[in-house]
Amino acid sequence: DAKTTQPPSMDCAEGRAANLPCNHSTISGNEYVYWYRQIHSQGPQYIIHGLKNNETNEMASLIITEDRKSSTLILPHATLRDTAVYYCIVRITTSGTYKYIFGTGTRLKVLA
Amino acid sequence: NAGVTQTPKFQVLKTGQSMTLQCAQDMNHEYMSWYRQDPGMGLRLIHYSVGAGITDQGEVPNGYNVSRSTTEDFPLRLLSAAPSQTSVYFCASKSLKTGGYEQYFGPGTRLTVT
Numbered sequence: 001d002a003k004t005t006q007p008p009s010m011d012c013a014e015g016r017a018a019n020l021p022c023n024h025s026t027i028s029g030n031e032y033v034y035w036y037r038q039i040h041s042q043g044p045q046y047i048i049h050g051l052k053n054n055e056t057n058e059m060a061s062l063i064i065t066e067d068r069k070s071s072t073l074i075l076p077h078a079t080l081r082d083t084a085v086y087y088c089i090v091r092i093t094t095s096g097t098y099k100y101i102f103g104t105g106t107r108l109k110v111l112a
Numbered sequence: 113n114a115g116v117t118q119t120p121k122f123q124v125l126k127t128g129q130s131m132t133l134q135c136a137q138d139m140n141h142e143y144m145s146w147y148r149q150d151p152g153m154g155l156r157l158i159h160y161s162v163g164a165g166i167t168d169q170g171e172v173p174n175g176y177n178v179s180r181s182t183t184e185d186f187p188l189r190l191l192s193a194a195p196s197q198t199s200v201y202f203c204a205s206k207s208l209k210t211g212g213y214e215q216y217f218g219p220g221t222r223l224t225v226t
Binding site for chain 2: 034036041042043044045046049087097098099100101102103104105
C-alpha cells in the first residue's frame with residue numbers, strides 16, 4: 001500500500017503562506033492524494049484532494065508533481081486558527097472499494 | 113443533520129472486558145470506517161464498509177469486529193479488551209456517489225483499558 005511521509009512539525013508566521021510537503025513515492029496511477037487537518041483532539045476535517053492536476057479551493061491549494069511522487073499543500077495566508085496537525089493521505093482503490101491510509105502528519109504552528 | 117455521532121465519549125474498561133463503540137450517521141452515506149489514533153502514530157484504519165452487509169479489514173483489524181446491518185450504523189466491538197487498545201477511536205462516513213469525496217468524522221471515543 002502507498003504510504004506518505006511528512007515532516008513532523010513546521011512553523012509559519014501569521015499572514016504568510018504555509019507550504020506543507022508530502023512524499024508518496026510508491027503511489028499508484030489511480031490513487032488520490034487527500035489532505036485533512038485535525039485541530040486539538042477533534043475529528044479530522046477535509047481540506048482538499050487531487051489525482052494529478054493542481055487543485056485550489058477556498059481553503060488551500062494542492063500542488064502535485066508531474067511524477068506524482070510528492071505534493072505540497074499551500075495555505076495562502078495562514079492564521080492562528082490554522083494551527084493544527086495536517087495529514088497527507090493516499091486513497092487506495094482495491095476491488096472497487098476504498099481505503100484511506102493516513103500518515104503521521106505535520107504539526108503546523110502559526111506564530112503571531 | 114447531526115452528521116456522525118459516536119457514543120460513548122469516554123470509556124474505561126478492565127482487561128478482558130468486552131464492549132461496543134457505537135457510530136451512527138444520518139447522511140445516508142454508503143462508506144463508513146473506524147480509525148484509532150495513538151500518540152505519534154496518526155490515524156490507523158481498523159475496518160471499513162461500503163454498504164450494509166459489506167465490511168473489510170483495514171491496517172490494524174486484530175482484536176476488533178464490525179458489522180453493518182443498516183446504512184446508518186457501524187458498531188465496533190472489542191471482544192476482549194487489552195491495554196494495547198487504549199486509544200482514541202474515530203468513526204467516519206462518506207458518500208460513494210459521484211462528487212462525494214469528503215469523509216466526515218465523528219468527535220471520537222476515548223478508551224482506556226486498565
